[in-house]
Amino acid sequence: MRFKKRGASGKLCLRRTHIPMIRSTSWTSVQFRSTHGTNSGSSSFSIRSHTCGELRSTHVGEVVTLCGWVQYQRHGMFVILRDYSGLTQVLIPEDESRIKLKKTFCELPLESVVKVKGKVKRRPAGQENKEMPTGEIEVCAETAEVLNKSKKLPFEIKDFTKKAESLRMQYRYLDLRSSQMQYNLRLRSQIVMKIREYLTNIHGFVDVETPTLFKRTPGGAKEFLVPSREPGRFYCLPQSPQQFKQLLMVAGIDRYFQVARCYRDEGSKPDRQPEFTQVDIEMSFVNQAGIQALIEGLIQHFWPNELRSISTPFPIMTYEEAMSVFGVDKPDVRFGMQLVNISEVFSSIEVEFLRDIVHRPGGCVQAIRVPGGTRHLKNKDLESLKHLAKIHFNQTVNVVVLKDDGTWRSSIAKLLPDSAKQHLLQLTAAKPGDVLILASGLLQDVRSLLGKLRLQCVQLLEDKGMIVRDPSDFHFLWVVDFPLFLPKKEYPAELESAHHPFTAAHPEDLPLLLKEPHKVRSQHFDLVVNGCEVGGGSIRIHDASVQKFVLEKILKEDSSLLSHLLEALDSGAPPHGGIALGLDRLLSIIVGASSIRDVIAFPKSFRGHDLMSGAPDFISEDELRPYHVCVKWPVQEGKEKQELDLTKNSALDS
């Protein structure tokens, strides 16, 4: 048996060739390849013959070469080799003359990389491992080579090892060795490949790459900037290829898609990434139904076999229905606890503050019912719900606990006559053992609050071990008929686009565009699964004059920033529409990850840091000079530093 420590690059057998001094057409090249080189498969062109996960009893008798990481050693006889595909047991033969070599090999630090050549043997009867796909065989080593010795690592590569996420991120190259992360990244690659096959091979889409160094879009406050070498001029990293996909339709590309890198500078929002990926799609000569059917087929096409199947078409819900029934525009429809309007109970009774609310324009009282809530929700839980309402919504909620004996425990119990109680029970279908949560106020506030409390309740129940939402169930649905414009948060008298300024109005509402734009529904639609928005699409405005009207008259934007797009719409733009799917979010739901960071190879921390390399990092003034920018240190970081900086600048400028 031969054991040797290989150097940095190993011994290579280069292909040799004869280069005569004549025209190349007559060249011949004599080759010598040292690879095992089958023509396909996961070991093609490799120095290994097989991966560590593929040997079975059918391979018994074959001489194989494996490369892998030392997962563990057993009994001073076995080394368990690992690669992404699995584990193989390697037997180090008992042989007096090789004791030292064997010792070296068996004492190698875990995670060292080795190459082993040997014969596949059936394991002795009774020693098979049925839980290991390669458990019927072992490889009896003939030669072996240490390719790279590992130092002691900061954590073990075991799937069940719980590690702090910051540690996982700092040593991401170790974290990715876990079978869960290998599965996530490999599934992501497969799904993206199926998406591409569906779009290009089946439906004639063209994969077009669009620039990421682009121009600031009007109101694009979340776009990263990239200084150019021209003083004062900046590129920006766009939030999506929206303008380009529309321009491609004007260009007659007809069907475009791209697995597109997008950028959004949102500071420190949890579970967002400064760069993320969307499956970006645009079609000419299509309507909403066409895009929706395309996407339903797409998701069917890539849906992993190992998951519970989904059926198409997906249900459709209007925005108004979603808001009224679930209090949110991305409803989780896997469970009930829907919002019930109970205003009529209070319209004529003595509870003054509720009655006043009901009679105010836009006022209402609504409730959600937690079935069997009395058994699971303790006082502490109910207080936490009230607290949430107070802190995040500045609202007061009333809780009614319906005891098993039919009596009420609630601060409003004594204020309500029996008839009102009966009425309320009837409207909410509440039974003894249930909990009712009541909110009152302006319709939109009540909906948002109860929508949030509904999700909070189910979280509380599940934290206590109830299974309310089946995690293996995937409920896709479309939400349609969104409003086209919303009042600006800071200046409610002004309107802003609910999604983006290129969204077309609902054809039935076109007449409202001139006079009552706030009432116009849009041709925007969202794809929602299990309470998460995973895609948004729309039919776009393809008429230049309509686009100009929306930009200038309704949104009060400077349309000259988009003059290229307006001109394009005037140059024979076809009717078109499209959609973007949030690939990271969709994948995290499919693999059941709690964060999109678990489906991204090298994610940033929630503060936007790469904990492995330390990006973003400080840059010297010398390196900033070609871009004609300098750092403006905040005053609070130290007056001295700032002054120093200004001094330097003056010196450079003069």
Add this chain to the structure above:
Amino acid sequence: MRFKKRGASGKLCLRRTHIPMIRSTSWTSVQFRSTHGTNSGSSSFSIRSHTCGELRSTHVGEVVTLCGWVQYQRHGMFVILRDYSGLTQVLIPEDESRIKLKKTFCELPLESVVKVKGKVKRRPAGQENKEMPTGEIEVCAETAEVLNKSKKLPFEIKDFTKKAESLRMQYRYLDLRSSQMQYNLRLRSQIVMKIREYLTNIHGFVDVETPTLFKRTPGGAKEFLVPSREPGRFYCLPQSPQQFKQLLMVAGIDRYFQVARCYRDEGSKPDRQPEFTQVDIEMSFVNQAGIQALIEGLIQHFWPNELRSISTPFPIMTYEEAMSVFGVDKPDVRFGMQLVNISEVFSSIEVEFLRDIVHRPGGCVQAIRVPGGTRHLKNKDLESLKHLAKIHFNQTVNVVVLKDDGTWRSSIAKLLPDSAKQHLLQLTAAKPGDVLILASGLLQDVRSLLGKLRLQCVQLLEDKGMIVRDPSDFHFLWVVDFPLFLPKKEYPAELESAHHPFTAAHPEDLPLLLKEPHKVRSQHFDLVVNGCEVGGGSIRIHDASVQKFVLEKILKEDSSLLSHLLEALDSGAPPHGGIALGLDRLLSIIVGASSIRDVIAFPKSFRGHDLMSGAPDFISEDELRPYHVCVKWPVQEGKEKQELDLTKNSALDS
């Protein structure tokens, strides 16, 4: 017949659905789709039934719906509709009652977008157009609709229209309608798809997306910067995913690829783009031969059928051979005119300045022979070659014109004895009618100069109509055994990486690494086709101590900037290597484009501008504030502006 101008969004038939107030599992959705919706093909989910290029005589009798652009009108009877797939002739029926509608339709501005429904009819005998794939049929319009009227455009959408490139770029959405650009972008999409299929489906590669907001690499002077919201900290846009691909190998991904967006800030270099795309590949447990065989298979796999086929394996040439024979490391081997060393002719003769050169260390005299050059190269041409040598290389070349009668026309003719002349003719195999170009000096200077003049000669010959290089011939070859380090241009006593600091040394040269690093060959290799480098790969250093030695002792870099990579190499890094193919360059060669801009949907101008949108653009101070940067206006742009700027800054800072 119905003609109507459709509004911004057209009339849509939305799918309707019943959303009961119960759990979604029992939902059903009743749908009404207005699309023609076949389940596959290029008109699936569309309001058209067919594209404008697909109707044949087999469709005669079918009622079809076409959508397209008005290409032209003929005889007030025909409208020729175009989409990406081709042209179809639409017949407007002669009908007294429809004269006005017909007039409208036939007077529509070219490039307006229309929808036509009608029956496919065979063209009357004798009126077929054999040059048009749809030339056997026409569509007899029954209804038609103007979807969008076009204004007068800045240029016609005709392939043969020659336009200034700046105009093409400004109206890129019109330029892309040309059949050449449609072909280029669609071929690009298809080739990329085949690359993906080959790598993932046949060879088990994993498509992994790596970040583009990363950390400055040591010496990464060409990296764009992206200010973060943390004062003084910047991301950078990496030139390639080099570090990430190696980290993925350490992570056990085994086989990685990505069609990766890369960034390089090279200012205004011709035919470079600030963002470009590379097919990025990395494998564990592989050697050079394995990577080369993988790529040969890849190119065979995607090679377009319509091009002359290529054969594999590709020839291999060492860097030393390429430099000595072709004077360049990316030789165009489609023609001869190779460099010939003629130093021995001058070592003992009277031409003092040449003899001295030959006897100087590293000095030489070399020649290239232009067969039949006397017929085609005029005095003006030969002067231009001398001029080029003077301007770009500061060297003098001697030209020998061998007249048909065997006499020499050359300034050195009378200095050479006949024996030397004979010797020279023998070494260069020159015959009457040929031209010889002689250069003398240091070996590396002579090679570079003659390598350049060789290409310049062939360009001159081709400009005069000779076909020296067949544009339909594709000569791929590998150039191997590059030097690992090169002297720095500005400080020749110091070394820098010839490619990048992660390249492994040639195993035979490992002993030289300590004492004579400038002599070490690398395991880097280039893929060259027709004189263009289209890919570069290498085996990487996988030993942390070797990597640290190279960074610190040879390159004198601060290795702490790469501490994450060094640590990774110490954590069980497998031997690995990879390659990156320049997709834009490769495609431009395949489609025969003179610039990579012709295979990119929205390229930047050579100054890095997007001529369509006007990026990069000025950004207000307000928008810069969150990033803690300000513009440092150059002094020469006007002292006043700068002062104004500084005043503003002080006001903001205080």
